[in-house]
Amino acid sequence: MPTYTYRHRVRYRECDPMGVVYHGHYLDYFEYARTEALRNAGLPYKELEASGVIMPVVDLRLKFHSPARYDDVLAITTSVPDDVPGVRLTFTYEAHIVPDGRLAATGEVTLCFVDAATGRPRRAPAMVADLFRGYSS
Amino acid sequence: MPTYTYRHRVRYRECDPMGVVYHGHYLDYFEYARTEALRNAGLPYKELEASGVIMPVVDLRLKFHSPARYDDVLAITTSVPDDVPGVRLTFTYEAHIVPDGRLAATGEVTLCFVDAATGRPRRAPAMVADLFRGYSS
Amino acid sequence: MPTYTYRHRVRYRECDPMGVVYHGHYLDYFEYARTEALRNAGLPYKELEASGVIMPVVDLRLKFHSPARYDDVLAITTSVPDDVPGVRLTFTYEAHIVPDGRLAATGEVTLCFVDAATGRPRRAPAMVADLFRGYSS
Amino acid sequence: MPTYTYRHRVRYRECDPMGVVYHGHYLDYFEYARTEALRNAGLPYKELEASGVIMPVVDLRLKFHSPARYDDVLAITTSVPDDVPGVRLTFTYEAHIVPDGRLAATGEVTLCFVDAATGRPRRAPAMVADLFRGYSS
Numbered sequence: 322m323p324t325y326t327y328r329h330r331v332r333y334r335e336c337d338p339m340g341v342v343y344h345g346h347y348l349d350y351f352e353y354a355r356t357e358a359l360r361n362a363g364l365p366y367k368e369l370e371a372s373g374v375i376m377p378v379v380d381l382r383l384k385f386h387s388p389a390r391y392d393d394v395l396a397i398t399t400s401v402p403d404d405v406p407g408v409r410l411t412f413t414y415e416a417h418i419v420p421d422g423r424l425a426a427t428g429e430v431t432l433c434f435v436d437a438a439t440g441r442p443r444r445a446p447a448m449v450a451d452l453f454r455g456y457s458s
Numbered sequence: 459m460p461t462y463t464y465r466h467r468v469r470y471r472e473c474d475p476m477g478v479v480y481h482g483h484y485l486d487y488f489e490y491a492r493t494e495a496l497r498n499a500g501l502p503y504k505e506l507e508a509s510g511v512i513m514p515v516v517d518l519r520l521k522f523h524s525p526a527r528y529d530d531v532l533a534i535t536t537s538v539p540d541d542v543p544g545v546r547l548t549f550t551y552e553a554h555i556v557p558d559g560r561l562a563a564t565g566e567v568t569l570c571f572v573d574a575a576t577g578r579p580r581r582a583p584a585m586v587a588d589l590f591r592g593y594s595s
Numbered sequence: 596m597p598t599y600t601y602r603h604r605v606r607y608r609e610c611d612p613m614g615v616v617y618h619g620h621y622l623d624y625f626e627y628a629r630t631e632a633l634r635n636a637g638l639p640y641k642e643l644e645a646s647g648v649i650m651p652v653v654d655l656r657l658k659f660h661s662p663a664r665y666d667d668v669l670a671i672t673t674s675v676p677d678d679v680p681g682v683r684l685t686f687t688y689e690a691h692i693v694p695d696g697r698l699a700a701t702g703e704v705t706l707c708f709v710d711a712a713t714g715r716p717r718r719a720p721a722m723v724a725d726l727f728r729g730y731s732s
Numbered sequence: 733m734p735t736y737t738y739r740h741r742v743r744y745r746e747c748d749p750m751g752v753v754y755h756g757h758y759l760d761y762f763e764y765a766r767t768e769a770l771r772n773a774g775l776p777y778k779e780l781e782a783s784g785v786i787m788p789v790v791d792l793r794l795k796f797h798s799p800a801r802y803d804d805v806l807a808i809t810t811s812v813p814d815d816v817p818g819v820r821l822t823f824t825y826e827a828h829i830v831p832d833g834r835l836a837a838t839g840e841v842t843l844c845f846v847d848a849a850t851g852r853p854r855r856a857p858a859m860v861a862d863l864f865r866g867y868s869s
Binding site for chain 2: 613615618619622623626649651652653654655656657658659662
């Protein structure tokens with residue numbers, strides 16, 4: 322699955338009394354970035370859910386490097402391992418402030434494939450596994 | 459249904475670079491206040507949903523009077539009309555800053571009774587109508 | 596100031612257990628739309644704040660017409676009156692679901708020009724008044 | 733500083749189309765829990781900011797164990813190390829679902845003491861250090 326860069330404009334409601342992005346919003350940004358990275362790879366998350374698979378977040382880590390401010394544009398790069406995923410899939414993120422390129426935040430978010438009907442973890446469905454096979458070589 | 463006052467402590471993430479509560483959060487506060495007013499009246503919203511009725515918001519109005527700041531406590535009073543509701547029910551709110559009592563915001567939020575299975579509007583279910591009958595006289 | 600249409604992709608975190616956009620998020624969407632409408636007109640809100648003027652929201656009204664769902668794209672049109680504003684400025688919004696054009700929500704949000712140093716309302720600064728004069732005729 | 737348990741009722745707006753708490757909201761819950769743990773220890777965060785010290789989040793980790801649902805009550809326990817902090821302070825959290833006690837989420841959030849005037853990291857101010865000395869022995 323190819324690396325993908327999503328751009329997000331920092332909104333007023335996302336900034337706190339320190340004048341910078343409140344840390345929790347980076348999780349939202351990373352969701353947007355993940356969604357668009359999957360779409361770019363040909364796998365809209367909506368189709369995954371329609372096929373009966375959901376992907377709850379099970380683990381995450383964020384580090385904050387430099388504060389982003391109101392109206393800054395963040396370039397958020399999403400990447401995943403090359404290997405075909407098993408039950409879990411970890412997305413890695415870097416958010417840089419455009420235009421000077423300062424690193425704002427980095428993170429890792431691990432999601433689990435779950436059968437929506439039973440609520441049980443399961444292996445990555447074929448539409449995901451095939452996607453990874455198509456890009457590895 | 460009796461008037462009910464819910465208290466909310468303003469959180470850091472709810473304040474913007476002006477140092478005051480970002481206006482959109484009052485809708486969240488009013489949801490919390492509505493939920494607790496219904497529970498206090500003996501009708502947890504969760505039970506309503508379990509009975510197959512959902513209540514989407516269809517119309518709302520907010521006015522902002524005085525800014526609330528980080529760590530302020532808001533006393534939010536919820537009231538409803540005395541009449542047994544038909545298809546819609548309007549909640550009226552006043553949020554005052556404790557302890558000086560300054561008025562922070564007021565609002566009206568109208569919800570509609572909808573059959574969860576069909577997605578169609580319907581009249582207030584018996585558990586709601588009875589609640590109103592019990593308090594009017 | 597010209598009418599401007601901003602597009603927003605509905606995010607997972609914005610949808611509630613009914614599977615539709617939680618009503619409060621429309622206020623966020625309207626902030627994004629307002630910000631981009633002002634930028635498009637040549638007046639980034641950030642410059643306004645840098646000049647010592649802030650614009651708190653004082654009054655708003657929303658109506659919900661048809662539910663938007665996860666991954667829907669909303670086309671949000673922002674318009675303002677032709678007249679040069681005094682102390683207040685009202686933005687009017689229409690959010691349509693792309694591609695079928697169903698109306699999701701409409702709203703009016705009124706902001707007030709406030710001197711950041713004194714906290715007092717003031718008339719629209721020249722950079723705003725000129726903008727309106729440039730578009731009226 | 734004593735361990736403190738804060739209770740939070742899960743709100744409708746915090747639940748996603750899977751019917752469970754959207755993962756990002758745990759960061760909000762942990763902010764509420766941290767704020768009340770500090771207040772309980774005699775150190776309102778507001779006083780810390782008034783003294784010219786801010787505490788941005790620099791690093792965090794969350795793990796999700798069992799999904800919490802609408803209207804569940806979460807009991808969130810906050811604890812800190814016994815040692816007097818230097819430049820950073822790590823809070824550890826456990827969120828259990830009341831009444832059955834299932835573990836919903838755990839986390840660690842590290843904040844940094846920063847001089848608000850210069851934006852530079854600094855050692856924990858006396859009002860914090862004294863607090864820790866008072867509880868260690």
